[in-house]
Amino acid sequence: MFHKAKTSARWAEPKRFSLWELRRKTILIAVWSMVLLAPTQLKATVSTEILRKVEQASDSVLLVLAAASLADVLPRIGDEWERLGGTPLVFSFDATSRLAVQASQSGSGDVFFSADPQWIRWLEEQGAIAADRAVHLAANDLVIAVSRDVSVPVQPDMLSVFERIALAGENVPAGRYARMALEQTGVWSELEGRIVRGGSVRGALEWVARGEVPAGIVYRTDAEAEPSVRIAFVFEAPEYPQAQYWGVPLGSTVYEESATDFLNFVLGDSGQSFLREAGFSRPQSDMPDGEEERYATGDTGDELVASVSSAIRLSLIIAFLATLAGLVPAVGLGWLLARRDFPGKTILSTVVTAPLVIPPVVTGFLLLSVLGASTPLGGLIASLGFPVPFTILGASIAALVVGLPLYVISVRGAFEAVDPMYEELSWTLGSSPRRTFFRISLPLALPGIAAGAVLAFARSLGEFGATVVLAGNVEGSTRTIALAVYTLLESPTGRETVWVLVGASVVISLIALLGFEALSRRQKRRLEDRHAR
Amino acid sequence: MPADTDYHLGLDLEIPFTGGGLKVELNTASTRIAVVGPSGSGKSTILRILAGVERRAHGTVLVKDHYWQDSSNGIWVPSWDRRVGWVPQETLLFPHLTVRENLSYGGALPDWVSETAALLQIKNLLDRRPRRLSGGERQRVALGRALLSKPRLLLLDEPFSALDRPLRGDLSQLVSDWALDRSVPIVLVSHDEEDAKWLAEERWHVGGGSLTKE
Numbered sequence: 001m002f003h004k005a006k007t008s009a010r011w012a013e014p015k016r017f018s019l020w021e022l023r024r025k026t027i028l029i030a031v032w033s034m035v036l037l038a039p040t041q042l043k044a045t046v047s048t049e050i051l052r053k054v055e056q057a058s059d060s061v062l063l064v065l066a067a068a069s070l071a072d073v074l075p076r077i078g079d080e081w082e083r084l085g086g087t088p089l090v091f092s093f094d095a096t097s098r099l100a101v102q103a104s105q106s107g108s109g110d111v112f113f114s115a116d117p118q119w120i121r122w123l124e125e126q127g128a129i130a131a132d133r134a135v136h137l138a139a140n141d142l143v144i145a146v147s148r149d150v151s152v153p154v155q156p157d158m159l160s161v162f163e164r165i166a167l168a169g170e171n172v173p174a175g176r177y178a179r180m181a182l183e184q185t186g187v188w189s190e191l192e193g194r195i196v197r198g199g200s201v202r203g204a205l206e207w208v209a210r211g212e213v214p215a216g217i218v219y220r221t222d223a224e225a226e227p228s229v230r231i232a233f234v235f236e237a238p239e240y241p242q243a244q245y246w247g248v249p250l251g252s253t254v255y256e257e258s259a260t261d262f263l264n265f266v267l268g269d270s271g272q273s274f275l276r277e278a279g280f281s282r283p284q285s286d287m288p289d290g291e292e293e294r295y296a297t298g299d300t301g302d303e304l305v306a307s308v309s310s311a312i313r314l315s316l317i318i319a320f321l322a323t324l325a326g327l328v329p330a331v332g333l334g335w336l337l338a339r340r341d342f343p344g345k346t347i348l349s350t351v352v353t354a355p356l357v358i359p360p361v362v363t364g365f366l367l368l369s370v371l372g373a374s375t376p377l378g379g380l381i382a383s384l385g386f387p388v389p390f391t392i393l394g395a396s397i398a399a400l401v402v403g404l405p406l407y408v409i410s411v412r413g414a415f416e417a418v419d420p421m422y423e424e425l426s427w428t429l430g431s432s433p434r435r436t437f438f439r440i441s442l443p444l445a446l447p448g449i450a451a452g453a454v455l456a457f458a459r460s461l462g463e464f465g466a467t468v469v470l471a472g473n474v475e476g477s478t479r480t481i482a483l484a485v486y487t488l489l490e491s492p493t494g495r496e497t498v499w500v501l502v503g504a505s506v507v508i509s510l511i512a513l514l515g516f517e518a519l520s521r522r523q524k525r526r527l528e529d530r531h532a533r
Numbered sequence: 534m535p536a537d538t539d540y541h542l543g544l545d546l547e548i549p550f551t552g553g554g555l556k557v558e559l560n561t562a563s564t565r566i567a568v569v570g571p572s573g574s575g576k577s578t579i580l581r582i583l584a585g586v587e588r589r590a591h592g593t594v595l596v597k598d599h600y601w602q603d604s605s606n607g608i609w610v611p612s613w614d615r616r617v618g619w620v621p622q623e624t625l626l627f628p629h630l631t632v633r634e635n636l637s638y639g640g641a642l643p644d645w646v647s648e649t650a651a652l653l654q655i656k657n658l659l660d661r662r663p664r665r666l667s668g669g670e671r672q673r674v675a676l677g678r679a680l681l682s683k684p685r686l687l688l689l690d691e692p693f694s695a696l697d698r699p700l701r702g703d704l705s706q707l708v709s710d711w712a713l714d715r716s717v718p719i720v721l722v723s724h725d726e727e728d729a730k731w732l733a734e735e736r737w738h739v740g741g742g743s744l745t746k747e
Contacts, residue, residue, distance in 0.1 A: 419625060421586075421621060421623060421625050422625055422627060424581075424584070424586035424612065425619065425621070425625060425627075426627075426638070427585070427586065427611070427612035427613045428584050428585070428586065428612045428613070428615070428616075428617050428618075428619045428682075429638050429639040429640075429678070429682045430613050430616060430639055430640060430682060431613055431638075432613050433613075439638075440627060443629050444627075444628070444629055526628065526629060527628060528628065528664055
């Protein structure tokens, strides 16, 4: 149990004060702002204002945006820095790619730690940092991490024995480096179809640690810190690429001096000894020239169009499957809760409604703990030929569980709106309760049930958190609109495409909500039996 | 106690949940009973118990020679096996069904439905939805639906309250004849002296926590 709690905390990728988490919470508002305001207004999103307030309220605090793989070591360096009288620090850890986009758009933050020089260059181009201010701090090897129970040594060219291989997202440095390493080995094209992508390198590692994926390519430091995995192969430099960590004061900082001091502290003996201890190696290469590096494995135009239509199609299919599969449970539970009193009714109602208030990421984690391939139930289902994680089935289950509360609440309301005396009258006219249900209760509640289905459909379309944890972010099988937007947001080349998906998402959701309204009104009319009075 | 050939209605009930509690002891061979009393005294509840849709009362309900309820012996005949023609005060018609479908809900054949509709002067309404009916029309449809379900007992709760006087007399006469022809007993709840005059032989009064013969 303790271990699970611990891994759960690790799962929520952004640790401590998370900028990204804040953005997630304001995503609705943000989407509306995007729709209603010109894109130039983007810089004034709500999260920015909140951050500004945080900064203003606490005089001289440095907001440090740092690569997720530094999440263990950087706070320790920070403690030492603060102990020696340095300016207090607040950390926001996430994938470098997401942080870079956030830093450039929000105009917030004081120091940026990147796991990849290309994002430093990108920030320079965006004018978010001054040129040539970045310092090279450390390097990190990539490794092949396998489950503890895999005891054979694994060479990169043997990776094809694994059914699935976990990598970080394609624009996340760790995911990009891993692809480069596999391309260099010549096995990329063979393995491409088996890749499942976690949001960050920590997410990919978590799947390996839980036994959901047999092997993953992650950072050495993360693999060493995770007791449930074994390092099977190290991509040694200089033969293979290493992650290169760079730090830079952000252009938005008003504490330029403190920010530079902190970077020098990390570069100094004390900071470096913490980094060595955590498994990082000494910085070796210089900032590469722009030409031979590429941004974010840029997709071609055709591929982008294909991935957009794939995301929209998947979203609709998954939401439809979830809505269909939820129909009988929602009608059954809704009727039970509306019409029957029984011991445990409150508990049942609470359990069914819980996913409405439990963070979807937590719901996803709980589902993974029950349905993951390494669990008894998940193993059984997988042995029948229906593996749950990383499949369309998993995405549909996540959408179903998260959508079910709205479904059940709507259906329950529809049944409750039917005067029980209709059912009683039907009994006295010789119809059994079963017959009464199908001839009276169900037809009278039908528009309300349909409204619940539409609402659940709309919720399923918007599902993100539980899906990404249970089903991953797999192009073509679980990358729905929400996940595609999330992926594209961290890609410098994906900004145009995002708007297509954002538009599709808003339009589909609004149509669904209009349908819900119309059906709700119809439900009311259906029960009006005294028009003329 | 059962097994006499004559009709017999026997109630021996504790009804704790209606305002202040009600004790009902009624034994009668009359097939025409009117239950009268102030509103809220529990008149409608007695009909609900007889209809089998109210289970919270404790005691016995004996109709003819059948126990419909005998709480201490665990006997309970469910509504759908009692075949009572219940016309509640609210005269709820199934709103998703036409008048014709409402009338035939209890299993009546089309000919019989038309015939009864004609008697009740609602034949021209057969294809309408309930929401397009007036209060008086609704009451006649509800009454027709009860008569067409081949009831063994008619439970009428203010069945004519929305009808005007001449029609009201005609209808109570009609129901009375109908019930006599088929020897179906009636339990009527009404405020109206005329209704009671046409339909009832005995008047029972609810008040002060008990039921007494007037």
